[in-house]
Amino acid sequence: MSSTHAGLDLSAEASSPWADEPQVQAGWALLDCSLPAVRPIFEATAHEAIRRLTPETLLAYWSAGHTLGRLGRGAEPLIAWLTYWPEVVEAIGDEHAQVCLEKTMALLMRMHKSPNSKAMAPLLFSLGPTAHCLGSFSLLKAYLHSVSNFMDATTGSIHGRQASLASPGLIDMLAKTPSLLQKLSLEGWQAWLDFGQRAYANHPPQQVEYFSLRSTDSLAVIQRERHGLLMRDAERILSLSLKALWNTQAHFEPLPTAQIDVALGLQEKSVLPCIQIDRHSSEADDIVTMGLPDVLDDLSGVRAINRYLLMTMHMAAHKRWSTPCIADNWSPSQRVAVEWFEDTRIDLKLMTLWPGLRHSMMALYPPVKEGECNEATHACLLHRLSIFSRSVLDPSIELQDAGLSDWRSRFIDLLNDPAVNTERVAQLALQFVAKTRRPTDSQAEVYFTHTQVDWRDDNRHLWRFIEEGDEEDTSPSRSATSEEELKSLPPQLYPEWDEAAGNERPDWVRVYEFLHPSGQASDIDQLLLKHDALSKKLKRVIDQLKPQGRTRTRHLEFGSELDLDLAIAAQIDIKAGLIPSQRIEQHFKHIERDLSVQLVMDLSASLNEEAPGTRQTVLQISQEAVSILAWALSELGDSLAIGGFHSNTRHDVRYMHIKGFEESWAEETKARLAAIQPAYSTRMGAAIRHASRPLMSRKSAKKMLLVLTDGEPSDVDVSDPQYLTHDARQIVKELQAQGVFVWCIQLHPDFESSVRTIFGDHCTLVDQIQKLPEILANLFIRLTR
């Protein structure tokens, strides 16, 4: 065949490389594309396509290519089509190929007609790997549907009618999707998609950041959706198990098993558990930090929680029974052998003490076999050590190599000696290395297969270096302990409820808690003088409510004492021939009150307005009301905590601590109340979440949350007026479900509807604000009678 000159010359077809292949010729004819870039790609892919696809599919493939080539969008879509479509068909199967093609072409056409035409090629680039990850046509169909919806939702329009701005995040999203689908299920990916779309539909730059995996929200959502057990969720069980089995306490640090690479998406990283021990004079004082992978899946029939437990047990065993060795004089292969021997000793001890662990350990141990490693090409030391270790743990394994078998017996003999310790095991390991060394062990290629045992740690604790090395310090450091800063505590992250998505936005709001600065306590006392009459009235009511003395319940059938009056009446009835009442006993009971109240005050800027009908500001009236309430509660003996909040976007919600449960209503707390400065906005949900934390940890029988507000929840960075209202409603519902009694006092009658949405019937509207002190106190007494 004479060589050809690829080009636009159609007459060159006769002398093209495929002149004697009618199928390829037919394909080229069908494709009928005159774009220069296409022909080399066609040549490269045609034979593969013919091999992989059935004739009908092939026909449809090239016809679709024909359509794509004529759209006027350049060669890219067609090139992507030719390259990746066969892969998709392979992933989903031939029987669905036609339907899938139709759906994909439909989506591509939609993209072509919309401003998103540049996304056509990226869609096809990602479709192949995506199809492989998803594995089935139904999932792929759902995927295409999601992409289509996403495109519609994020394609911007001016004047709201004609779609005219391309979706900012679509191309990045398509690029990152294949790697994400390796870590997340389709639902998880859809949740990630949904979140970004709802949160950033109107913020193009942030949308791009989110979908190119550069923003922290994106990572937080991905982490939430990853399948597998998060270490954070397992942490408590691991702590409890450690305490129960070893009487030890440790701090757990999650080690990231995935890193986000801007170019490549989510990359999996393999991490080994590690332990760091700061030893003190007594074992109980040791500070132990254990690093564990941040997410684990089930493996080899062993559940993720059991994998975590094994890792923890192994490290705890090291802490108890291993002693560090000096590493400077030993070569890397010697050190590796010592580590393997010591790990084997520890694991054997674990199996002996807790026979229930044997099953999962043997299931997780890699199925290493003798002879797998080719000594001619690879260094086999690790492989030998792995076989050795496995044969010690599972004595039923027959060893072909007599030498290894001999070492196994020597090892077991050593372990039977009650005086065995790390040093002696290390000596044996060194002998092992010396005696079983092969010249091939120093080759560059190391055989790693089946040499990583799932639960074993990296053994950094086993080595001490006298000379400084250049190893980087990769020890897991404790995250900054909560040293109280002078002004505010480190921010706490809280989720926020997104009603439209029906889901929480994780770690969305930052709350900074401040100790409220103090003012003049005498100001409060002055205010209270005004309400002298009210306080006297309240005192009488409080005295009645105070738990003292006893109540008597009469007319009981089984009480504690005979009620003589009723007994005489019953006796008279008997004599009169009537049937006597059986209920002639009575019972005395002490009155008890066990109540904790958390008061949350809205300190937003609207408090500085003047209250209608008076000369005071809403703020001053609120201060009076709260002081009276606090005094009343201190008389009654109930626990009260007071806090105020205001917010300036979701990154800066401030919670001002005015009075804690343990503090009494005295000079200091009065001074803080006096110094309130209203400002900013009202992000109520976050404040309620933060305030409810100390309340929930109280041990009272009854818990109450009072919210004092003069507006509706709103914030400068939220455009949807209902969003924060729904968020507040969600947290109120959650608290009520946990048994907290929630009540709201609304100072501004205009905001009745939003308060009713949030609190339902549990709200009091104050029409005449100068009556607030009386209303608040009476409300409290009524609710807690």
Add this chain to the structure above:
Amino acid sequence: MTWMVVDEPLYLPLGDEVALYEAAYAARLPVMVKGPTGCGKSRFIEHMAWRLKKPFITVACNEDMTASDLVGRFLLDQQGTRWVDGPLTQAARMGAICYLDEVVEARQDTTVVIHALTDHRRSLPIDKKAELVQAHPDFQLVISYNPGYQSVMKDLKQSTKQRFVAFDFDYPEAHKEAQILVAETGVTQAIADVLVRIATSARALKGHGLTEGVSTRLLVYTAILIQQGVSPAAACRMALVRPITDDVDIRQSLDHVIDACWA
């Protein structure tokens, strides 16, 4: 109704408590036994009653108990009212050992009834009958309580506490506890040892989420279940984990301990 203890209640002495109790009884001193639930307090007193061959009356105290529950009350019938003695009065009359179990659960106005019986007067005034019952020379009062449940509300007043001599009880040491299990239920020594190991691990969680550790009584129940043919792991879950906590994390941790200990 006979109050005598007929069969010997099994009790394994942990120290010299038997001799000390006999000395206290010889002087008819009121005795207080303190310790966590299910560690053998009631069993010990029952054993001593059998040993000393005295009648033995137990009263389980609770929040609703009133003084009349202990002393007695008038009951109504066709003939009119008649007085019925409560357990404390019965014991005082007949010279029995009266054992008030978990006395701190009762209200304090109830417990002061025993003050007159526990000092040199040894008499019980019954106001409603205007009678003063003088205690039989063989009468002795014993109370038990669990100091771990102390709260500000529920505690014995000092005036009550200081009328008694006290014995401290705690869960036995591992080998003794295993012995008790073998003696009570007939389970093998190996199984008893594993059960005690599990109990020790669970007790380490006291204060970290568990208010009270696993009691010897629950271990005995577990052993009984195992003797009945229930698999050891299932028996442990049923008797050692499910009753003591509803916290999901603690249950899972204890389940893991159990799975690890049984082959």
